[in-house]
Amino acid sequence: MTAPPSSSSSPSRPHRRRPAGHLVGAYGLPALTVVLFLTFSLVLPRTFPTRDTVDSLLYTQSVPAVLALAATVPIVTGAFDLSLGYGLGLAHVMVLRLVVDGRWPWPWACLAVIAGGALVGVLNGVVVEYGRIDSFIATLGTGSMMYAVTGWVTGGGRIVPGPQGLPAAFTDLYDSRFLGLPVPACYVLVLAVALWLVLQRLPxxxxLYVVGSNPRAAELVGIPVRRYTVYAFAASGLIVGFAGVLLAAQQQIGNPSVGLDYLLPAFVGALLGSTAIQPGRPNALGTLVAVAVLAVGLTGIGQLGADFWTIPLFYGGTLLLAVGLAGYSARRLRTGADMSAVPLEPPPAGRDGDPTDAAP
Known part of the structure; x- marks a missing residue:
């Protein structure tokens, strides 16, 4: 009777050592965040490494972080949603319009706006995929239309609550704390983890990644590209609706033009995030890290007394850098320079051409 073969003699997959370039690309941005925080803490020991500064970062960066996560989802499919800023502005004024003038209960107003955001996302996806219009042009057009609707709803002015103010439970969506952390930071963390699970662990x-990598190949293996692109835009619109609710609870005044200020930071965070954690692939955790490094950098620059024009200069330069690094990482991924990258293999198509109908 022969003994079973030992584990050393059994066939196994060859172990691939991750190249140093991959480690630098994946974890360079988190390391940069730590370095920036330590540097500003040494330069500004009395103001920067304080509880107030950390709380300010977690509170003020919650809406940009949520919007950056919203921008990440269409980018996964190779599309861009330039209507994010316009949608944010419309969502936050609609919440206040329904609560202040419509006398809606605030939970119903929030749910209606979030559902409306999802419908707007579906519209964007339909225009892009079924109208065969480039996503830049299509979402810029729909965004301009949303901006017009925002102006019509507000009459070009601000929505100001009456003397009684807004319901305390509604403003607590932004002002309260949970387990010692600002509640907006908890929203961002939960949303980032949820997106990470969907993008990395679910079919x-x-x-979505296959569609973004090669739409033609996705069609050949039976993935309905149009449908999944619409799904991506719908998810983005839903998240934008939630960001509008959060912005309304933060601002407590409806400003028809405030949403445009968040468009550039959202795309900087999403594109810069595609160079971290999983270089060359847009991912939720990378976006979260990118928002963190931008927040730390801007806060430190502000406490150093920099002029107001340094903020758009910082965002513009970072955007160019992010696009360049994202393109470089994507080229490495396509050419196989990064041996740690594993090609995606979609499952066989089912009877109607949809891989979700395939037999297990």
Whole structure:
């Protein structure tokens, strides 16, 4: 009777050592965040490494972080949603319009706006995929239309609550704390983890990545590209609706033009995030890290007394850098320079051509 073969003699997959370039690309941005925080703490020991500064970062960067996560989802499919800023502005004024003038209960107003955001996302996806219009042009057009609706709803002015103010439970969506942390930071963390699970662990996320990598190949293996692109835009619109609710609870005044200020930071965070954690692939955790490094950098620059024009200069330069690094990482991924990258293999198509109908 022969003994079973030992584990050393059994066939196994060859171990691939991750190249140093991959480690630098994946974890360079988190390391930069730590370095920036330590540097500003040494330069500004009395103002920067304080509880007030950390709380300010967690509170003020919550809306940009949520919007950056919203921008990440269409980018996964190779599309861009330039209507994010316009949608944010419309969502936050609609919440206040329904609560202040419509006398809606605030939970119903929030749910209606979030659902409306999802519908706007579906409209964007339909225009892009079924109208065969480039996503830049299509979402810029729909965004301009949303901006017009915002002006019509507000009459070009601000929505100001009456003397009684807004319901305390509604403003607590932004002002309260949970387990010692600002509640907006908890929203961002939960949303980032949820997106990470969907994109990295569920078949839906794999299909979205395949669509973004090679739409033609996705069609050949039976993935309905149009449908999944619409899904991506719908998810983005839903998240934008939530960001509008959060912005309304923060501002407590409806400003028809405030949403445009968040458009550039959202795309900087999403594109810069595609160079971290999983270089060359847009991912939720990378976006979160990118928002963190931008927040730390801007806060430190502000406390150093920099002029107001340094903020758009910082965002513009970072955007160019992010696009360049994202393109470089994507080229490495396509050419196989990064041996740690594993090609996506979608499952076989089912009877109607949809891989979700395939037999297990």
């Amino acid at each position: 839906l996320g794999r299909y």
